[in-house]
Amino acid sequence: MPKQAYRHDTLSAGYRLNRVRLTEAFATAAAARDDRARRTAERIVARHGANLTVEDCDIRTWYRLWGKTLQATTPGRLITAIGRECEKTGGRMLRASTFTTKLSQTCFCGTKVAKTLADRIHACTSCGFIGDRDKVSAALNAHVRLNDPDDPSTARLDIVQARHTQVLFEPALQEALSSQPQRGARPARGRTHAAAPTSGHPDHGPLLDTTHRPVPDKPRMRPDPRTSGTRPTSEQPATRTTRHPGASAPHRHRTDITALRDYS
Incomplete structure (x- = not known):
């Protein structure tokens, strides 16, 4: 202790x-x-x-x-x-109960569309409306009415008004709440796109830059004169090599004084 x-x-x-x-x-x-x-x-x-x-x-x-x-x-x-x-x-921010409204399980037409938490796409079998689950719930939240603003359990979804909204703005509503990515969207940092090439270049995908940027050539380095078997270049004169009597074929000794002087 x-x-x-x-x-x-x-x-x-x-x-x-x-x-x-x-x-x-x-x-x-x-x-x-x-x-x-x-x-x-x-x-x-x-x-x-x-x-x-x-x-x-x-x-x-x-x-x-x-x-x-x-x-x-x-x-x-x-x-x-x-x-x-x-x-x-x-203004004021109101809170609506999820047990009374059930926004994620309801469509604009009033049909109950049962979904699990893993289902992120809203697809109604009655009216054929398809959209993102969170976006559909947010749009339906605009039609929620509360009898008591201080009591979230009094919230109710106005199905009639939601149906009128769908009838009047169906094309725009379908496009706004679509689950497809927005135009001009870019992939997240660190992700790669493995789609088929579209621009004729094997490294280009539909979301990648199609402009071909040539890779600059690496600078040519002068070879080391001490290394045996080096081909002569314009910067290095030809050298003669002799072989020691007791040495094996890979081990050779340079006897050209010009190459040694250039290296020093």
Whole structure:
């Protein structure tokens, strides 16, 4: 057993210095996340307005599934920043319960489309609408109505309004919520594209640059005169080699004084 409590231990100067450095590093990282979330919230509010509705999700469940991976995105910090930005601009952010709305399991036509968490594509068998699961849920979230703004469980999806939106804007809605990649999208850093060549060059793919850049020739290096069997060049005069009586064929000795003088 320890003789005294840990709080009474004497800490070394190096330990105190490292602890201060770690505290500063964590504080700097937290400030960077706050600034990134604030700037993202500003862009969202400027584009979609100050009255927004988000799903009432428990972030703790996400951390149990993905762990520290969420520290790069910090969804809870982003939602808090969006709510703060809505209040600053005179609006309000509302929360809708996922149990009453079921946005990921519903289509614009009102049909229930059952999907697991691994299914990321929304495909309705009734109306034939196909799109990205998250985008469809976000579009349906614009048609959510709350009887009590302070109670997320009172949220309901207005199916009639969602159906009218689909009828009026079906071509544009299908293109906006499509699961296909956007035009001009580039592959992520560190990934390679293994598609068939399209520009006639075996190293070119559809997403790679089709401009052929010739590789510059390497500078010609002067051969070492000490190496046996070197062919004569314009920079190196021809040399004669003699063979020792007791030496094998690969081992030869140069006797040309000109080559030795040029090398020195």
